[in-house]
Amino acid sequence: MKEIDRIDRKILRALQDNGRLTNIELADKISLSATATAERLKRLSRDGYITGYTARLSAEKLDRGMLVFVEVKLDRTTPDVFDAFSDAVRKSDDVMECHMVAGGFDYLIKARVKGMEAYRAFLSDVILTLPGVRETHTYPVMEEVKNTQKLPV
Known part of the structure; x- marks a missing residue:
């Protein structure tokens, strides 16, 4: 795997700003030929620097305006409980992210729901039924101060 250079970083920054750039638009933006840009883009994807493309959707317009974080403590921390919990979380459409963490609890879940009533249903029907x-502990978000997927490149 080749190390990325200054031009590769320009490509990555430009795509983080607008993943819908055409190859020609991207080439113009980074001052490189379209052919050279396309080759670099293929390499960056092949080498795993670019893992995919998505559209950012409006949570509010899609009735998912309430963002919550949930700390989860398990009753046992054994490989079988971790595996069962992880498998069950992956099946929930309400869970946007789930991370195993070190510290006073085992997992941190990020979820989006319609509102408090939907959250209560999510808690009882999904979270509390998860294995182990x-x-x-739930933390409803009052204000999103910063929400980005951009990585410093």
Whole structure:
């Protein structure tokens, strides 16, 4: 795998700003030929620097305006409980992210729901039915100060 250079970083920054750039637009933006840009783009994808493209959707317009974070403590921390919990979380469409963490709890879940009533249903029907869940703490988001997927490149 080739190390990325200054031009590769320009490509990555430009695509993080607008993933819908055509190859010609991208080439113009980074001052490189379209052919050279296309080759670099293929390499960056092949080498795993670019993992995919998505559209950012409006949570509010899609009735998912309430963002919550949920700390989850498990009753046992054994490989079988971790595996069962992870498998069950992956099946929930409400869960946007789930991370195993070190510290005072085992997992941090990020979810989007319609509102408090939908969250109560999500908590009882999804979270509390997950394998091994002993305790949860919920943090509803009052204001999103920063929400980005951009990485410093």
